Amino acid sequence: MIKRRKKSATALMRRSCRVYLNDLNPGKAALLILFLHRCRDMAQYAVDLFWQCRDFSPTLADLPTVHRVRDRFDTTTRLAQAVCKQAKETLRSGKAKGFRYKPRLRRHSVTLYSHFVRLERYAQAHFDYAATLIGSGAPRGLTLPFRSTRLINRRLKDGWRLDATVRLGRDGKRLWLDVMLVKERPAKVAWKRPRVVGMDSNYKAGFVFSDGQHVGADIYERIQTFGKRQKHTFKEVSDLVGAALRKVDWNRIDVLVLEGLKHVKTGRRGTFSRRFNRRLSHWLYKASEERIAQYCEEYGIAVRYKDPWKTSQCCNACLKWDRRSRREDRFRCVSCGHADHADFNAAKNLRFLETVGVYGLGILKNNG
Numbered sequence: 001m002i003k004r005r006k007k008s009a010t011a012l013m014r015r016s017c018r019v020y021l022n023d024l025n026p027g028k029a030a031l032l033i034l035f036l037h038r039c040r041d042m043a044q045y046a047v048d049l050f051w052q053c054r055d056f057s058p059t060l061a062d063l064p065t066v067h068r069v070r071d072r073f074d075t076t077t078r079l080a081q082a083v084c085k086q087a088k089e090t091l092r093s094g095k096a097k098g099f100r101y102k103p104r105l106r107r108h109s110v111t112l113y114s115h116f117v118r119l120e121r122y123a124q125a126h127f128d129y130a131a132t133l134i135g136s137g138a139p140r141g142l143t144l145p146f147r148s149t150r151l152i153n154r155r156l157k158d159g160w161r162l163d164a165t166v167r168l169g170r171d172g173k174r175l176w177l178d179v180m181l182v183k184e185r186p187a188k189v190a191w192k193r194p195r196v197v198g199m200d201s202n203y204k205a206g207f208v209f210s211d212g213q214h215v216g217a218d219i220y221e222r223i224q225t226f227g228k229r230q231k232h233t234f235k236e237v238s239d240l241v242g243a244a245l246r247k248v249d250w251n252r253i254d255v256l257v258l259e260g261l262k263h264v265k266t267g268r269r270g271t272f273s274r275r276f277n278r279r280l281s282h283w284l285y286k287a288s289e290e291r292i293a294q295y296c297e298e299y300g301i302a303v304r305y306k307d308p309w310k311t312s313q314c315c316n317a318c319l320k321w322d323r324r325s326r327r328e329d330r331f332r333c334v335s336c337g338h339a340d341h342a343d344f345n346a347a348k349n350l351r352f353l354e355t356v357g358v359y360g361l362g363i364l365k366n367n368g
């Protein structure tokens with residue numbers, strides 16, 4: 001059995017990995033779908049109750065509300081508590097987004113804590129693990145075997161462990177489990193001389209680091225090759241980004257300097273239409289943002305954001321800027337003749353901003 005997480009002060013990093021329960025027999029699947037339906041109805045009822053009394057607080061649900069949900073749906077206090085928690089989270093995130101109407105729960109999913117589920121190794125047939133529902137309001141004695149995924153195996157090898165909590169849900173007819181992996185967050189280090197690395201990214205060059213690392217340069221080309229035959233989706237871009245960022249040696253970085261504004265560069269024209277390139281840069285940004293944040297958390301890297309203004313036109317050697325210095329992906333300073341890859345030059349400028357402790361080049365300009 002997987003050990004339950006100790007309640008301690010050490011911060012844990014959490015990652016969820018989705019596995020699809022494709023090989024479930026139809027009887028079990030029908031039971032789960034029914035259960036998910038019921039959980040959705042309970043959570044919606046709880047949302048209604050909190051909405052009525054305008055309770056959007058981050059605290060745990062109050063007991064009278066929990067009991068009302070329990071009695072109305074003739075379930076256990078534990079399950080009522082779990083769905084109330086979910087309802088509160090829904091309302092809180094809705095409020096953060098500035099909602100005006102009461103949220104309607106469309107997705108069918110429920111978080112199952114260790115009271116409801118037991119996660120075990122399961123070496124039968126071709127399966128690796130099984131989540132067994134053990135009652136407390138969830139259907140009792142239902143075993144859900146599943147195969148491990150490459151991502152789960154990689155994380156386990158990297159010192160992550162499976163948490164007792166899982167999330168059960170479905171999209172359309174497919175049932176899934178989100179398995180949680182946890183690991184202690186690396187302790188903050190006080191560096192004497194931190195290795196500061198700037199990173200510039202765009203859809204053409206991929207990810208360019210000021211310490212010389214360069215990954216994802218093939219993403220644009222790869223998408224062009226399947227662009228005609230296949231409908232390119234965000235999923236494909238996301239996979240390419242994931243594979244590229246895996247190649248980065250994050251151990252070489254203590255402080256990562258990124259562009260602060262969520263702007264997407266579409267300056268250079270490629271073979272695709274401007275509209276597609278814009279979408280591609282947006283995808284690239286979206287797919288990389290969270291992954292980079294995760295790597296930084298896992299490797300204890302501090303992240304700094306800088307103003308990207310003029311960083312691609314400013315010369316890293318003499319700090320003069322001129323838009324003529326930049327031609328496509330080449331940079332050649334019109335003042336001092338310094339030549340570099342354009343994105344490499346931009347990455348070094350981001351690094352420079354961090355080492356001199358300013359937010360943007362504009363500040364330097366104003367001070368001469």
Ligand SMILES: [Zn+2]
Pocket residue numbers: 315316317318319320333334335336337338
């Ligand atoms: Zn120069």
